Amino acid sequence: MSKRKSSSSELPNKKQKKNTAIYITNLSPEITFDELNSVVSKYGLVAEDLSTSKPRIKLYQNEDGSLKGDALVVYFREESVQLAIDMLDETELHDKVIKVQPADLNYKVEKEPQPIKQRTSREKNEILKSVNRLNSKLADWDDDDIPATNPKYNNIVILKNAFTLDELQHDVTAELDIKQDIREGCEEIGPVTNVVLYDLEPDGIISVRFQHQQDALECVRQMDGRFFDGKRLEAGLYDGTRYRKSHKEQDDQSRLDQFGEWLEQE
Structure with missing residues:
Protein backbone atom coordinates (compact mmCIF):
# COMPACT_ATOMS: atom_id res chain seq x y z
CA MET A 1 0.00 0.00 0.00
CA SER A 2 1.45 3.32 -1.03
CA LYS A 3 1.75 6.07 1.53
CA ARG A 4 -0.56 8.99 1.02
CA LYS A 5 1.26 12.23 0.36
CA SER A 6 -0.05 15.18 2.29
CA SER A 7 -0.88 18.27 0.32
CA SER A 8 -0.38 21.82 1.46
CA SER A 9 -4.06 21.95 2.42
CA GLU A 10 -3.55 19.05 4.86
CA LEU A 11 -0.85 20.50 7.03
CA PRO A 12 -1.17 19.46 10.70
CA ASN A 13 -2.77 21.96 13.01
CA LYS A 14 -0.41 24.08 15.02
CA LYS A 15 -0.32 23.34 18.71
CA GLN A 16 -2.49 25.84 20.50
CA LYS A 17 -0.56 28.24 22.71
CA LYS A 18 -1.11 27.88 26.43
CA ASN A 19 -2.42 30.91 28.26
CA THR A 20 -0.82 31.36 31.66
CA ALA A 21 -1.95 34.93 32.32
CA ILE A 22 -4.96 36.71 33.78
CA TYR A 23 -6.22 40.24 33.17
CA ILE A 24 -7.70 42.10 36.16
CA THR A 25 -9.90 45.20 35.89
CA ASN A 26 -11.60 47.62 38.31
CA LEU A 27 -8.64 47.66 40.68
CA SER A 28 -8.41 50.39 43.26
CA PRO A 29 -5.96 53.20 42.42
CA GLU A 30 -4.56 52.61 45.91
CA ILE A 31 -3.46 49.03 45.20
CA THR A 32 0.29 48.42 45.34
CA PHE A 33 2.46 45.96 43.45
CA ASP A 34 3.25 43.98 46.61
CA GLU A 35 -0.41 43.84 47.67
CA LEU A 36 -1.54 42.50 44.31
CA ASN A 37 1.32 40.00 44.26
CA SER A 38 0.28 38.75 47.72
CA VAL A 39 -3.29 38.19 46.50
CA VAL A 40 -2.65 36.50 43.16
CA SER A 41 0.18 34.29 44.43
CA LYS A 42 -2.35 32.45 46.62
CA TYR A 43 -3.59 30.61 43.54
CA GLY A 44 -0.40 29.70 41.74
CA LEU A 45 3.25 30.43 41.26
CA VAL A 46 3.66 33.81 39.57
CA ALA A 47 6.30 33.76 36.84
CA GLU A 48 9.37 35.92 37.17
CA ASP A 49 11.01 38.28 34.75
CA LEU A 50 14.27 36.49 33.97
CA SER A 51 16.16 39.78 33.82
CA THR A 52 14.93 41.43 37.02
CA SER A 53 13.71 38.38 39.01
CA LYS A 54 10.56 40.35 39.83
CA PRO A 55 7.08 38.78 39.57
CA ARG A 56 5.57 39.25 36.12
CA ILE A 57 2.82 41.59 37.23
CA LYS A 58 2.07 44.77 35.33
CA LEU A 59 -0.06 47.53 36.80
CA TYR A 60 -1.09 49.72 33.88
CA GLN A 61 -0.60 53.46 34.31
CA ASN A 62 -1.90 56.68 32.80
CA GLU A 63 0.46 59.22 31.29
CA ASP A 64 0.64 61.08 34.61
CA GLY A 65 1.74 57.90 36.43
CA SER A 66 -1.58 57.19 38.13
CA LEU A 67 -2.97 53.67 37.96
CA LYS A 68 -5.59 52.89 35.34
CA GLY A 69 -7.19 50.16 37.44
CA ASP A 70 -6.19 47.13 35.38
CA ALA A 71 -3.31 44.68 35.61
CA LEU A 72 -1.71 41.70 33.92
CA VAL A 73 -0.49 38.72 35.94
CA VAL A 74 1.55 35.92 34.35
CA TYR A 75 1.56 32.55 36.12
CA PHE A 76 4.06 29.73 35.75
CA ARG A 77 1.36 27.13 35.09
CA GLU A 78 -1.71 27.18 32.90
CA GLU A 79 -3.85 25.58 35.62
CA SER A 80 -3.43 28.64 37.85
CA VAL A 81 -5.38 30.83 35.43
CA GLN A 82 -8.75 29.14 35.95
CA LEU A 83 -8.16 28.76 39.69
CA ALA A 84 -7.42 32.47 40.04
CA ILE A 85 -10.51 33.36 38.00
CA ASP A 86 -12.73 31.07 40.08
CA MET A 87 -11.43 32.45 43.37
CA LEU A 88 -10.91 36.15 42.57
CA ASP A 89 -13.49 37.14 39.97
CA GLU A 90 -16.25 39.32 41.46
CA THR A 91 -14.48 39.49 44.84
CA GLU A 92 -13.82 42.64 46.85
CA LEU A 93 -10.33 44.12 46.99
CA HIS A 94 -9.70 47.55 48.50
CA ASP A 95 -13.47 48.14 48.63
CA LYS A 96 -13.83 47.52 44.89
CA VAL A 97 -15.28 44.44 43.18
CA ILE A 98 -12.66 43.29 40.72
CA LYS A 99 -13.15 41.45 37.43
CA VAL A 100 -10.72 38.66 36.47
CA GLN A 101 -10.55 36.96 33.07
CA PRO A 102 -8.02 35.14 30.89
CA ALA A 103 -5.51 37.53 29.36
CA ASP A 104 -5.24 38.12 25.63
CA LEU A 105 -2.39 35.98 24.32
CA ASN A 106 -0.99 39.07 22.58
CA TYR A 107 0.62 40.07 25.88
CA LYS A 108 3.47 37.64 25.07
CA VAL A 109 4.64 39.86 22.21
CA GLU A 110 5.34 42.65 24.65
CA LYS A 111 6.94 40.53 27.37
CA GLU A 112 8.93 38.02 25.28
CA PRO A 113 12.54 38.00 26.56
CA GLN A 114 15.46 38.71 24.27
CA PRO A 115 17.19 35.73 22.61
CA ILE A 116 19.75 34.12 24.89
CA LYS A 117 22.50 34.56 22.29
CA GLN A 118 22.35 38.35 22.82
CA ARG A 119 23.05 38.10 26.55
CA THR A 120 26.38 38.27 28.32
CA SER A 121 27.76 35.44 30.44
CA ARG A 122 26.79 37.32 33.58
CA GLU A 123 23.21 37.76 32.36
CA LYS A 124 23.02 34.08 31.50
CA ASN A 125 24.13 33.17 35.02
CA GLU A 126 21.47 35.44 36.49
CA ILE A 127 18.84 33.81 34.27
CA LEU A 128 19.98 30.36 35.40
CA LYS A 129 19.64 31.44 39.02
CA SER A 130 16.14 32.73 38.32
CA VAL A 131 15.12 29.45 36.67
CA ASN A 132 16.48 27.43 39.59
CA ARG A 133 14.65 29.67 42.04
CA LEU A 134 11.40 29.25 40.10
CA ASN A 135 11.81 25.48 40.07
CA SER A 136 12.34 25.54 43.82
CA LYS A 137 9.20 27.63 44.34
CA LEU A 138 7.25 25.37 42.03
CA ALA A 139 8.10 22.40 44.21
CA ASP A 140 6.54 24.22 47.15
CA TRP A 141 3.21 24.13 45.33
CA ASP A 142 3.17 20.33 45.02
CA ASP A 143 0.74 18.73 47.44
CA ASP A 144 3.24 16.01 48.34
CA ASP A 145 5.64 18.64 49.62
CA ILE A 146 3.24 20.28 52.07
CA PRO A 147 4.64 19.45 55.52
CA ALA A 148 2.47 17.38 57.83
CA THR A 149 2.58 18.57 61.43
CA ASN A 150 0.85 15.46 62.72
Missing part, protein backbone atom coordinates in the same frame (compact mmCIF):
# COMPACT_ATOMS: atom_id res chain seq x y z
CA PRO A 151 -0.70 12.65 60.61
CA LYS A 152 -3.90 12.58 62.64
CA TYR A 153 -4.50 16.29 61.95
CA ASN A 154 -3.93 16.18 58.19
CA ASN A 155 -7.65 16.20 57.40
CA ILE A 156 -8.51 19.13 59.68
CA VAL A 157 -8.45 22.71 58.39
CA ILE A 158 -8.41 25.77 60.64
CA LEU A 159 -10.09 28.88 59.27
CA LYS A 160 -9.38 32.22 60.95
CA ASN A 161 -11.30 35.51 60.62
CA ALA A 162 -14.52 33.63 59.81
CA PHE A 163 -16.53 35.70 62.31
CA THR A 164 -16.27 38.29 65.08
CA LEU A 165 -17.36 37.91 68.69
CA ASP A 166 -19.55 40.97 68.19
CA GLU A 167 -21.50 39.12 65.48
CA LEU A 168 -22.24 36.25 67.83
CA GLN A 169 -23.32 38.53 70.66
CA HIS A 170 -25.80 40.54 68.60
CA ASP A 171 -27.35 37.78 66.51
CA VAL A 172 -28.51 34.55 68.12
CA THR A 173 -28.70 32.81 64.74
CA ALA A 174 -25.26 33.97 63.54
CA GLU A 175 -23.36 30.92 64.81
CA LEU A 176 -25.64 28.46 63.04
CA ASP A 177 -25.66 30.51 59.82
CA ILE A 178 -21.87 30.88 59.75
CA LYS A 179 -21.27 27.18 60.34
CA GLN A 180 -23.78 26.26 57.65
CA ASP A 181 -22.20 28.63 55.12
CA ILE A 182 -18.72 27.29 55.87
CA ARG A 183 -19.88 23.68 55.62
CA GLU A 184 -21.62 24.26 52.29
CA GLY A 185 -18.58 26.02 50.86
CA CYS A 186 -16.19 23.30 52.01
CA GLU A 187 -18.43 20.45 50.84
CA GLU A 188 -17.94 21.75 47.31
CA ILE A 189 -14.34 20.57 47.75
CA GLY A 190 -15.04 17.21 49.42
CA PRO A 191 -17.02 15.36 52.12
CA VAL A 192 -17.02 17.17 55.49
CA THR A 193 -17.52 15.21 58.70
CA ASN A 194 -17.48 18.00 61.28
CA VAL A 195 -17.49 21.80 61.64
CA VAL A 196 -16.74 23.45 64.98
CA LEU A 197 -17.03 27.17 65.75
CA TYR A 198 -14.88 28.34 68.67
CA ASP A 199 -17.03 31.12 70.06
CA LEU A 200 -14.51 32.23 72.69
CA GLU A 201 -11.71 32.90 70.22
CA PRO A 202 -11.40 36.57 69.14
CA ASP A 203 -9.63 35.47 65.94
CA GLY A 204 -12.90 33.99 64.62
CA ILE A 205 -11.69 30.38 64.43
CA ILE A 206 -13.58 27.49 62.83
CA SER A 207 -12.29 23.96 62.34
CA VAL A 208 -13.41 21.83 59.39
CA ARG A 209 -12.74 18.10 59.40
CA PHE A 210 -12.68 16.48 55.97
CA GLN A 211 -13.11 12.81 55.25
CA HIS A 212 -10.02 12.82 53.03
CA GLN A 213 -6.63 14.47 53.54
CA GLN A 214 -6.39 15.56 49.91
CA ASP A 215 -9.59 17.60 50.27
CA ALA A 216 -8.18 19.32 53.36
CA LEU A 217 -5.08 20.33 51.41
CA GLU A 218 -7.22 21.64 48.57
CA CYS A 219 -9.35 23.58 51.07
CA VAL A 220 -6.25 25.31 52.43
CA ARG A 221 -5.22 26.21 48.91
CA GLN A 222 -8.64 27.59 47.95
CA MET A 223 -9.70 29.25 51.20
CA ASP A 224 -6.49 30.97 52.28
CA GLY A 225 -6.94 34.62 51.38
CA ARG A 226 -10.53 34.19 50.24
CA PHE A 227 -13.11 36.74 51.39
CA PHE A 228 -16.00 35.48 53.52
CA ASP A 229 -18.71 37.97 54.50
CA GLY A 230 -16.28 40.84 53.97
CA LYS A 231 -13.48 39.24 56.01
CA ARG A 232 -10.27 37.80 54.59
CA LEU A 233 -9.87 34.18 55.67
CA GLU A 234 -6.64 32.54 56.78
CA ALA A 235 -6.52 28.78 56.23
CA GLY A 236 -4.06 26.13 57.35
CA LEU A 237 -3.84 22.56 58.58
CA TYR A 238 -4.55 22.04 62.27
CA ASP A 239 -1.35 22.00 64.35
CA GLY A 240 -2.79 20.65 67.60
CA THR A 241 -3.46 24.04 69.23
CA ARG A 242 -6.27 24.00 71.81
CA TYR A 243 -8.96 26.54 70.97
CA ARG A 244 -11.62 27.74 73.38
CA LYS A 245 -15.37 27.38 73.03
CA SER A 246 -18.34 27.50 75.35
CA HIS A 247 -20.22 24.34 76.25
CA LYS A 248 -23.62 25.49 75.03
CA GLU A 249 -23.32 23.40 71.87
CA GLN A 250 -22.57 20.32 73.97
CA ASP A 251 -25.53 21.14 76.23
CA ASP A 252 -27.80 21.48 73.19
CA GLN A 253 -26.56 18.15 71.84
CA SER A 254 -27.13 16.52 75.23
CA ARG A 255 -30.73 17.72 75.28
CA LEU A 256 -31.25 16.41 71.76
CA ASP A 257 -29.83 13.04 72.76
CA GLN A 258 -32.12 12.87 75.80
CA PHE A 259 -35.12 13.77 73.64
CA GLY A 260 -34.13 11.07 71.16
CA GLU A 261 -33.91 8.49 73.95
CA TRP A 262 -37.36 9.55 75.20
CA LEU A 263 -38.82 9.08 71.73
CA GLU A 264 -37.33 5.59 71.48
CA GLN A 265 -38.80 4.63 74.87
CA GLU A 266 -42.20 5.88 73.81
Whole structure:
Protein backbone atom coordinates (compact mmCIF):
# COMPACT_ATOMS: atom_id res chain seq x y z
CA MET A 1 0.00 0.00 0.00
CA SER A 2 1.45 3.32 -1.03
CA LYS A 3 1.75 6.07 1.53
CA ARG A 4 -0.56 8.99 1.02
CA LYS A 5 1.26 12.23 0.36
CA SER A 6 -0.05 15.18 2.29
CA SER A 7 -0.88 18.27 0.32
CA SER A 8 -0.38 21.82 1.46
CA SER A 9 -4.06 21.95 2.42
CA GLU A 10 -3.55 19.05 4.86
CA LEU A 11 -0.85 20.50 7.03
CA PRO A 12 -1.17 19.46 10.70
CA ASN A 13 -2.77 21.96 13.01
CA LYS A 14 -0.41 24.08 15.02
CA LYS A 15 -0.32 23.34 18.71
CA GLN A 16 -2.49 25.84 20.50
CA LYS A 17 -0.56 28.24 22.71
CA LYS A 18 -1.11 27.88 26.43
CA ASN A 19 -2.42 30.91 28.26
CA THR A 20 -0.82 31.36 31.66
CA ALA A 21 -1.95 34.93 32.32
CA ILE A 22 -4.96 36.71 33.78
CA TYR A 23 -6.22 40.24 33.17
CA ILE A 24 -7.70 42.10 36.16
CA THR A 25 -9.90 45.20 35.89
CA ASN A 26 -11.60 47.62 38.31
CA LEU A 27 -8.64 47.66 40.68
CA SER A 28 -8.41 50.39 43.26
CA PRO A 29 -5.96 53.20 42.42
CA GLU A 30 -4.56 52.61 45.91
CA ILE A 31 -3.46 49.03 45.20
CA THR A 32 0.29 48.42 45.34
CA PHE A 33 2.46 45.96 43.45
CA ASP A 34 3.25 43.98 46.61
CA GLU A 35 -0.41 43.84 47.67
CA LEU A 36 -1.54 42.50 44.31
CA ASN A 37 1.32 40.00 44.26
CA SER A 38 0.28 38.75 47.72
CA VAL A 39 -3.29 38.19 46.50
CA VAL A 40 -2.65 36.50 43.16
CA SER A 41 0.18 34.29 44.43
CA LYS A 42 -2.35 32.45 46.62
CA TYR A 43 -3.59 30.61 43.54
CA GLY A 44 -0.40 29.70 41.74
CA LEU A 45 3.25 30.43 41.26
CA VAL A 46 3.66 33.81 39.57
CA ALA A 47 6.30 33.76 36.84
CA GLU A 48 9.37 35.92 37.17
CA ASP A 49 11.01 38.28 34.75
CA LEU A 50 14.27 36.49 33.97
CA SER A 51 16.16 39.78 33.82
CA THR A 52 14.93 41.43 37.02
CA SER A 53 13.71 38.38 39.01
CA LYS A 54 10.56 40.35 39.83
CA PRO A 55 7.08 38.78 39.57
CA ARG A 56 5.57 39.25 36.12
CA ILE A 57 2.82 41.59 37.23
CA LYS A 58 2.07 44.77 35.33
CA LEU A 59 -0.06 47.53 36.80
CA TYR A 60 -1.09 49.72 33.88
CA GLN A 61 -0.60 53.46 34.31
CA ASN A 62 -1.90 56.68 32.80
CA GLU A 63 0.46 59.22 31.29
CA ASP A 64 0.64 61.08 34.61
CA GLY A 65 1.74 57.90 36.43
CA SER A 66 -1.58 57.19 38.13
CA LEU A 67 -2.97 53.67 37.96
CA LYS A 68 -5.59 52.89 35.34
CA GLY A 69 -7.19 50.16 37.44
CA ASP A 70 -6.19 47.13 35.38
CA ALA A 71 -3.31 44.68 35.61
CA LEU A 72 -1.71 41.70 33.92
CA VAL A 73 -0.49 38.72 35.94
CA VAL A 74 1.55 35.92 34.35
CA TYR A 75 1.56 32.55 36.12
CA PHE A 76 4.06 29.73 35.75
CA ARG A 77 1.36 27.13 35.09
CA GLU A 78 -1.71 27.18 32.90
CA GLU A 79 -3.85 25.58 35.62
CA SER A 80 -3.43 28.64 37.85
CA VAL A 81 -5.38 30.83 35.43
CA GLN A 82 -8.75 29.14 35.95
CA LEU A 83 -8.16 28.76 39.69
CA ALA A 84 -7.42 32.47 40.04
CA ILE A 85 -10.51 33.36 38.00
CA ASP A 86 -12.73 31.07 40.08
CA MET A 87 -11.43 32.45 43.37
CA LEU A 88 -10.91 36.15 42.57
CA ASP A 89 -13.49 37.14 39.97
CA GLU A 90 -16.25 39.32 41.46
CA THR A 91 -14.48 39.49 44.84
CA GLU A 92 -13.82 42.64 46.85
CA LEU A 93 -10.33 44.12 46.99
CA HIS A 94 -9.70 47.55 48.50
CA ASP A 95 -13.47 48.14 48.63
CA LYS A 96 -13.83 47.52 44.89
CA VAL A 97 -15.28 44.44 43.18
CA ILE A 98 -12.66 43.29 40.72
CA LYS A 99 -13.15 41.45 37.43
CA VAL A 100 -10.72 38.66 36.47
CA GLN A 101 -10.55 36.96 33.07
CA PRO A 102 -8.02 35.14 30.89
CA ALA A 103 -5.51 37.53 29.36
CA ASP A 104 -5.24 38.12 25.63
CA LEU A 105 -2.39 35.98 24.32
CA ASN A 106 -0.99 39.07 22.58
CA TYR A 107 0.62 40.07 25.88
CA LYS A 108 3.47 37.64 25.07
CA VAL A 109 4.64 39.86 22.21
CA GLU A 110 5.34 42.65 24.65
CA LYS A 111 6.94 40.53 27.37
CA GLU A 112 8.93 38.02 25.28
CA PRO A 113 12.54 38.00 26.56
CA GLN A 114 15.46 38.71 24.27
CA PRO A 115 17.19 35.73 22.61
CA ILE A 116 19.75 34.12 24.89
CA LYS A 117 22.50 34.56 22.29
CA GLN A 118 22.35 38.35 22.82
CA ARG A 119 23.05 38.10 26.55
CA THR A 120 26.38 38.27 28.32
CA SER A 121 27.76 35.44 30.44
CA ARG A 122 26.79 37.32 33.58
CA GLU A 123 23.21 37.76 32.36
CA LYS A 124 23.02 34.08 31.50
CA ASN A 125 24.13 33.17 35.02
CA GLU A 126 21.47 35.44 36.49
CA ILE A 127 18.84 33.81 34.27
CA LEU A 128 19.98 30.36 35.40
CA LYS A 129 19.64 31.44 39.02
CA SER A 130 16.14 32.73 38.32
CA VAL A 131 15.12 29.45 36.67
CA ASN A 132 16.48 27.43 39.59
CA ARG A 133 14.65 29.67 42.04
CA LEU A 134 11.40 29.25 40.10
CA ASN A 135 11.81 25.48 40.07
CA SER A 136 12.34 25.54 43.82
CA LYS A 137 9.20 27.63 44.34
CA LEU A 138 7.25 25.37 42.03
CA ALA A 139 8.10 22.40 44.21
CA ASP A 140 6.54 24.22 47.15
CA TRP A 141 3.21 24.13 45.33
CA ASP A 142 3.17 20.33 45.02
CA ASP A 143 0.74 18.73 47.44
CA ASP A 144 3.24 16.01 48.34
CA ASP A 145 5.64 18.64 49.62
CA ILE A 146 3.24 20.28 52.07
CA PRO A 147 4.64 19.45 55.52
CA ALA A 148 2.47 17.38 57.83
CA THR A 149 2.58 18.57 61.43
CA ASN A 150 0.85 15.46 62.72
CA PRO A 151 -0.70 12.65 60.61
CA LYS A 152 -3.90 12.58 62.64
CA TYR A 153 -4.50 16.29 61.95
CA ASN A 154 -3.93 16.18 58.19
CA ASN A 155 -7.65 16.20 57.40
CA ILE A 156 -8.51 19.13 59.68
CA VAL A 157 -8.45 22.71 58.39
CA ILE A 158 -8.41 25.77 60.64
CA LEU A 159 -10.09 28.88 59.27
CA LYS A 160 -9.38 32.22 60.95
CA ASN A 161 -11.30 35.51 60.62
CA ALA A 162 -14.52 33.63 59.81
CA PHE A 163 -16.53 35.70 62.31
CA THR A 164 -16.27 38.29 65.08
CA LEU A 165 -17.36 37.91 68.69
CA ASP A 166 -19.55 40.97 68.19
CA GLU A 167 -21.50 39.12 65.48
CA LEU A 168 -22.24 36.25 67.83
CA GLN A 169 -23.32 38.53 70.66
CA HIS A 170 -25.80 40.54 68.60
CA ASP A 171 -27.35 37.78 66.51
CA VAL A 172 -28.51 34.55 68.12
CA THR A 173 -28.70 32.81 64.74
CA ALA A 174 -25.26 33.97 63.54
CA GLU A 175 -23.36 30.92 64.81
CA LEU A 176 -25.64 28.46 63.04
CA ASP A 177 -25.66 30.51 59.82
CA ILE A 178 -21.87 30.88 59.75
CA LYS A 179 -21.27 27.18 60.34
CA GLN A 180 -23.78 26.26 57.65
CA ASP A 181 -22.20 28.63 55.12
CA ILE A 182 -18.72 27.29 55.87
CA ARG A 183 -19.88 23.68 55.62
CA GLU A 184 -21.62 24.26 52.29
CA GLY A 185 -18.58 26.02 50.86
CA CYS A 186 -16.19 23.30 52.01
CA GLU A 187 -18.43 20.45 50.84
CA GLU A 188 -17.94 21.75 47.31
CA ILE A 189 -14.34 20.57 47.75
CA GLY A 190 -15.04 17.21 49.42
CA PRO A 191 -17.02 15.36 52.12
CA VAL A 192 -17.02 17.17 55.49
CA THR A 193 -17.52 15.21 58.70
CA ASN A 194 -17.48 18.00 61.28
CA VAL A 195 -17.49 21.80 61.64
CA VAL A 196 -16.74 23.45 64.98
CA LEU A 197 -17.03 27.17 65.75
CA TYR A 198 -14.88 28.34 68.67
CA ASP A 199 -17.03 31.12 70.06
CA LEU A 200 -14.51 32.23 72.69
CA GLU A 201 -11.71 32.90 70.22
CA PRO A 202 -11.40 36.57 69.14
CA ASP A 203 -9.63 35.47 65.94
CA GLY A 204 -12.90 33.99 64.62
CA ILE A 205 -11.69 30.38 64.43
CA ILE A 206 -13.58 27.49 62.83
CA SER A 207 -12.29 23.96 62.34
CA VAL A 208 -13.41 21.83 59.39
CA ARG A 209 -12.74 18.10 59.40
CA PHE A 210 -12.68 16.48 55.97
CA GLN A 211 -13.11 12.81 55.25
CA HIS A 212 -10.02 12.82 53.03
CA GLN A 213 -6.63 14.47 53.54
CA GLN A 214 -6.39 15.56 49.91
CA ASP A 215 -9.59 17.60 50.27
CA ALA A 216 -8.18 19.32 53.36
CA LEU A 217 -5.08 20.33 51.41
CA GLU A 218 -7.22 21.64 48.57
CA CYS A 219 -9.35 23.58 51.07
CA VAL A 220 -6.25 25.31 52.43
CA ARG A 221 -5.22 26.21 48.91
CA GLN A 222 -8.64 27.59 47.95
CA MET A 223 -9.70 29.25 51.20
CA ASP A 224 -6.49 30.97 52.28
CA GLY A 225 -6.94 34.62 51.38
CA ARG A 226 -10.53 34.19 50.24
CA PHE A 227 -13.11 36.74 51.39
CA PHE A 228 -16.00 35.48 53.52
CA ASP A 229 -18.71 37.97 54.50
CA GLY A 230 -16.28 40.84 53.97
CA LYS A 231 -13.48 39.24 56.01
CA ARG A 232 -10.27 37.80 54.59
CA LEU A 233 -9.87 34.18 55.67
CA GLU A 234 -6.64 32.54 56.78
CA ALA A 235 -6.52 28.78 56.23
CA GLY A 236 -4.06 26.13 57.35
CA LEU A 237 -3.84 22.56 58.58
CA TYR A 238 -4.55 22.04 62.27
CA ASP A 239 -1.35 22.00 64.35
CA GLY A 240 -2.79 20.65 67.60
CA THR A 241 -3.46 24.04 69.23
CA ARG A 242 -6.27 24.00 71.81
CA TYR A 243 -8.96 26.54 70.97
CA ARG A 244 -11.62 27.74 73.38
CA LYS A 245 -15.37 27.38 73.03
CA SER A 246 -18.34 27.50 75.35
CA HIS A 247 -20.22 24.34 76.25
CA LYS A 248 -23.62 25.49 75.03
CA GLU A 249 -23.32 23.40 71.87
CA GLN A 250 -22.57 20.32 73.97
CA ASP A 251 -25.53 21.14 76.23
CA ASP A 252 -27.80 21.48 73.19
CA GLN A 253 -26.56 18.15 71.84
CA SER A 254 -27.13 16.52 75.23
CA ARG A 255 -30.73 17.72 75.28
CA LEU A 256 -31.25 16.41 71.76
CA ASP A 257 -29.83 13.04 72.76
CA GLN A 258 -32.12 12.87 75.80
CA PHE A 259 -35.12 13.77 73.64
CA GLY A 260 -34.13 11.07 71.16
CA GLU A 261 -33.91 8.49 73.95
CA TRP A 262 -37.36 9.55 75.20
CA LEU A 263 -38.82 9.08 71.73
CA GLU A 264 -37.33 5.59 71.48
CA GLN A 265 -38.80 4.63 74.87
CA GLU A 266 -42.20 5.88 73.81
